[in-house]
Amino acid sequence: xxxxxxxxxxxxxxxxxxRLQALYPDRRAALLPVLHMAQDAFGYIxxxxxxYVAGLFDMTPAHVxxxxxxxxxxxxxxxxxxxxxxxxxxxxxxxxAPRILTHLKERLGVEVGETTDDGRVTLLSVECLCACExxxxxQVDDRYEFDLTPARVDRILEGLR
Amino acid sequence: xTGERTLTRNFHRPDAHTLAAYRGTGGYTAWEKAQTMExxxxxxxxxxxxxRGLGGAGFPTGMKWSFIPKNHTGPVxxxxxxxxxxxxxxxxxxxxxxxxxxxxxxMLIAARAIRSAVGFVYIRGEYVEPWRRFSAAAREATDAGxxxxxxxxxxxxxxxxxxxxxxTGLISSLExxxxxxxxxPPFPAIKGAFGAPTIVNNVETICHLPHIINRGAGxxxxxxxxxxxxxxxxxxxxxxxxxxxxxxxxxITLRQxxxxxxxxxxxxxxxxxxxxxxxxxxxxxxxEIDVTMDVDGLKNAGTMAGSAGVIVMDETxxxxxxxxxxxxxxxxxxxxxxxxxxxSTGWIYKITERIVEGRGxxxxxxxxxxxxxxxxxxxxCAFYDGAVGPYISYIEKFRDEFEALIPK
Numbered sequence: 001x002x003x004x005x006x007x008x009x010x011x012x013x014x015x016x017x018x019r020l021q022a023l024y025p026d027r028r029a030a031l032l033p034v035l036h037m038a039q040d041a042f043g044y045i046x047x048x049x050x051x052y053v054a055g056l057f058d059m060t061p062a063h064v065x066x067x068x069x070x071x072x073x074x075x076x077x078x079x080x081x082x083x084x085x086x087x088x089x090x091x092x093x094x095x096x097a098p099r100i101l102t103h104l105k106e107r108l109g110v111e112v113g114e115t116t117d118d119g120r121v122t123l124l125s126v127e128c129l130c131a132c133e134x135x136x137x138x139q140v141d142d143r144y145e146f147d148l149t150p151a152r153v154d155r156i157l158e159g160l161r
Numbered sequence: 162x163t164g165e166r167t168l169t170r171n172f173h174r175p176d177a178h179t180l181a182a183y184r185g186t187g188g189y190t191a192w193e194k195a196q197t198m199e200x201x202x203x204x205x206x207x208x209x210x211x212x213r214g215l216g217g218a219g220f221p222t223g224m225k226w227s228f229i230p231k232n233h234t235g236p237v238x239x240x241x242x243x244x245x246x247x248x249x250x251x252x253x254x255x256x257x258x259x260x261x262x263x264x265x266x267x268m269l270i271a272a273r274a275i276r277s278a279v280g281f282v283y284i285r286g287e288y289v290e291p292w293r294r295f296s297a298a299a300r301e302a303t304d305a306g307x308x309x310x311x312x313x314x315x316x317x318x319x320x321x322x323x324x325x326x327x328x329t330g331l332i333s334s335l336e337x338x339x340x341x342x343x344x345x346p347p348f349p350a351i352k353g354a355f356g357a358p359t360i361v362n363n364v365e366t367i368c369h370l371p372h373i374i375n376r377g378a379g380x381x382x383x384x385x386x387x388x389x390x391x392x393x394x395x396x397x398x399x400x401x402x403x404x405x406x407x408x409x410x411x412x413i414t415l416r417q418x419x420x421x422x423x424x425x426x427x428x429x430x431x432x433x434x435x436x437x438x439x440x441x442x443x444x445x446x447x448x449e450i451d452v453t454m455d456v457d458g459l460k461n462a463g464t465m466a467g468s469a470g471v472i473v474m475d476e477t478x479x480x481x482x483x484x485x486x487x488x489x490x491x492x493x494x495x496x497x498x499x500x501x502x503x504x505s506t507g508w509i510y511k512i513t514e515r516i517v518e519g520r521g522x523x524x525x526x527x528x529x530x531x532x533x534x535x536x537x538x539x540x541x542c543a544f545y546d547g548a549v550g551p552y553i554s555y556i557e558k559f560r561d562e563f564e565a566l567i568p569k
Contacts, residue, residue, distance in 0.1 A: 021314045025236065025279075025355040031337035032320050038287070059335075070339035070496075072321030073286045084265050089248045090400040090440060091472055093486045127323065128248035128440075129287055132398035132470070137177045142289040 007052050009041060017056055028057055031067060037076060043077040072126065080115040080122035082160045084108075086148075088125045091132035100136050101125055103150045107157055119151045121160060163382065167369035167372045168365065168394060169408040172259045178294050180301040183262035189307060191371035195270045207370070209378035211390035216326070216363030217439065217467045218543070219389075219456035226520050228350035229275050229358045230343040238359040239272050239280040240335065240349075241367060243295075244319050244326040246285055247439035248490060249470030252394035252406050253364040257291035258285065259351050260368065261298035265307065265314065267367035270374055272312045275360050283331055286320040292477035303445075323494040327542045328361040329353075330496065342542035365394055366519050391454040397423040399473035400433075411455040411466075414512070418454065418471055428475030434559070435474065438467025441547030443554035444480075464550070480559040481566055484551060485513040492547035502545035506531070509552060521567035526556055537567050 009017060017034055023028035034053060035045060042049050057064075068074045086092070086101050101112075108116055108123055115122040117153040131137045134146030145156055171177040171186055183189070183193040195203055207221030229237060241264065245253040256264060268280045282299075286291045296316050302308045317335060325340040326328040332354045334340035353359025369391055373381045382390035387410050398404045401423035408421065416438055419426065426432050433449040438455065445452075452462040459466045476484065492510035497503045507530060512525050533552040536545055556563060 016215075025357070028337040029317075029335060029355070031317060032334065033322065034288075036318060063338075067337070067339055069320060071319075072223055074320060088486070090483060090486050091249055091404075093483075094399050094472075094474065096476060102263065110521070112401065127493055128246060128250075130245045130247075130251045130254055132249055132251055132472070135398060135404070139287060139553075144290070 006119065007042065007048050009037070013041065022055075031057060031059075031064070033073075035064075035068065038047060038107075039074060043079050046076070075122075078115070078119075080083035080120055081121045081139055081141075082120060083124060084127045084157075084160075085124040085129075087129045087131075087135070087139075088129070091128075092135040092137060095135035097136040100138075100148050100150070100153060103153055104157075107154065121157070130138055164288055164410050165392065166408045167392060167558065168256065168260070168263070168368050169406070170443065172255065175238070177259045178261055178298060180262060180298070181272070183260070183266075186376070188262055188371075188534040189266055191374040192269045192307065194268050195273055195374050198273075199278055201244040203270060205209050206378045206450075207274070207373060210369075210373045210381040211378075211388060212366065212369055212373065212381065213373065213383060213456055213494075214500055215365040215469070217247060217441070217465075219466055222362065223365055225246060225362075226271070226275050226360055227500040228348065229360065230351065232244060233358055234321050236279070236355075236357045237275055238326075238354045238357055238358055239268060239277040240331065240354055240361045240362050241282040242326060242328065242331055243282055243288070243291070243364045244286070244331055245364075245442065245468075246323040246326045247468040247470055248438050248487070249398055249436060249472040249543065250517065251396045251398075253308075254288060254291050254471070255406050255538060256364050257288065257370055261295045262302065263368040264295070264364055265298060265302045268314065269307065269366055270370045271360070271362065278311060279314050279315065281317050281335055281354065283317050283319060283325070285325075286318050292318055294563060322496070323490075324496040324542075326542060327544060329363060331543065332359065339496070341496055342544070343552045344541050346476050353548060358501070361545055379480070386453060386455045386458065386470065388457050395422065395454070396468070396470045397473070398471070400426055400428040400475040400478065401473045402427055407443035412458075414452050415450040415452055415454060415471070419450065419473055423471075423473070426475050428477045431476045431480055432482060433474050433476045434483075436470070436472040436551075438465045439470035440472070441550055442467045443466070443550040444558060446558055457491060464554070480555055480562050481517050482553040485510070485517045486549045487555075488513045488548075491544075495544065495548075498546070499540040502540045502548070505532050505536045506548055509548075516563060516566050519566060519568065521563075523567055524568075525567065526560065526563055530556060564568055 054061040055065045058124040176182040213518040241498045325334040329343040330340040349359040408420040492506040495506040532551045537549045
């Protein structure tokens with residue numbers, strides 16, 4: 001979405017916002033689900049998105065900002081078309097996650113937290129994703145990728161366009 | 162050796178997550194039976210079963226339910242903690258993906274016991290596939306008339322924060338705020354989500370309920386020890402031949418988990434240490450594994466059953482490096498509300514990091530132990546106490562290894 005486009009959900013998504021708000025005894029409880037929707041729709045949660053979402057809930061933008069900055073899954077800056085998040089907690093560490101992370105950095109030419117120049121991939125290193133039986137593992141967008149080796153990582157990266 | 166399996170009995174079936182498969186294997190018959198029981202009788206049965214919470218704290222489930230005020234007339238909420246995040250734990254992911262109807266049936270039973278008309282299932286944000294699977298099952302259950310007739314389920318996604326697995330942090334997050342834990346009392350059973358009496362139960366805990374109702378409290382209690390009934394799901398990872406999730410009695414030993422269920426140690430084949438209950442549990446040495454895995458057995462061994470996430474380390478693993486990784490986790494996940502936790506977790510991570518990098522100072526180990534001991538028990542929630550378990554035990558039990566890295 002370009003920066004000049006009006007920042008608002010289309011009608012059907014607005015209806016979804018209202019449906020979500022009605023599910024809870026207090027409509028403000030729908031904030032996290034609506035922020036997930038906003039990130040999907042607008043790419044990331046900018047200050048402008050925070051203000052827009054705050055308006056949907058009659059909240060202050062400061063409250064929304066406090067929530068957005070608390071959780072790891074909300075991006076406050078543009079991210080790549082794909083997010084690759086390797087787990088660096090204990091079981092993955094024991095299974096060689098540091099070696100896989102080094103491989104990812106080399107292949108992508110970025111450090112942790114950075115996005116490739118072509119906007120294809122943002123690389124993250126994250127805490128336990130709770131799939132330790134398949135360590136080392138990582139999350140690629142919505143999917144978990146298991147039992148990583150450098151060769152397997154290469155095949156996965158190859159599939160990201 | 163491992164005995165009866167109930168929670169995981171259908172995991173091998175590719176269609177286990179569907180209503181048809183669940184009903185075909187006796188699913189929802191416990192709910193039929195529970196509807197003929199008085200709510201108080203359900204609670205009594207669960208008390209007698211010795212079911213204890215399997216998310217980490219190990220609190221007796223029936224007793225927790227009985228804290229709901231008897232004369233309360235307003236709404237009561239059932240909240241399912243599916244914010245699985247304890248390092249080394251992955252059991253609830255399996256239940257959500259492979260047997261979501263067991264959770265729904267268990268929720269129906271629990272909701273009847275506590276007289277709740279709405280249940281919230283709080284699933285960690287990263288669990289996208291489990292969220293889809295569970296949501297689909299909830300739609301099936303609604304279409305089949307199990308849900309929507311006196312009890313509704315709302316599926317709620319988190320957004321990445323370990324602290325939301327703490328029950329009052331989870332409630333804050335569910336209410337649309339940052340996941341800051343709340344001071345207790347009041348306990349959630351008195352004043353929880355949206356100000357109403359609320360019971361927060363772990364996924365696995367709830368999935369046991371259909372079996373307890375169908376087969377009786379006596380049967381369930383007999384599977385475990387005197388103070389804890391049943392089986393539970395062990396998540397086994399690290400340096401073992403067969404990492405995975407295994408259901409077995411709470412009365413089996415840690416040795417059996419490592420050598421029988423997971424078929425022994427890899428690396429150099431010799432066990433050095435093991436974390437028995439997720440990363441917040443104190444570490445055990447190789448000579449400390451002849452303990453039963455129940456809540457009291459591991460408590461008596463100076464550690465905790467926690468989430469039953471078993472992380473195995475062979476002799477080639479560096480314990481200081483392992484502590485650094487664990488300390489990084491607690492530093493990152495501290496919610497920042499309480500000063501002792503916010504400050505100590507950050508500084509202890511920095512200290513462990515410099516020790517591993519060969520820049521440690523001779524006073525560092527005693528500083529960590531001192532800071533850990535002073536902060537324990539001073540914070541709003543149990544998060545910092547969970548960090549103190551590894552800080553103290555890794556250093557006390559493997560002090561030589563740390564000292565060897567510190568320049569003389």
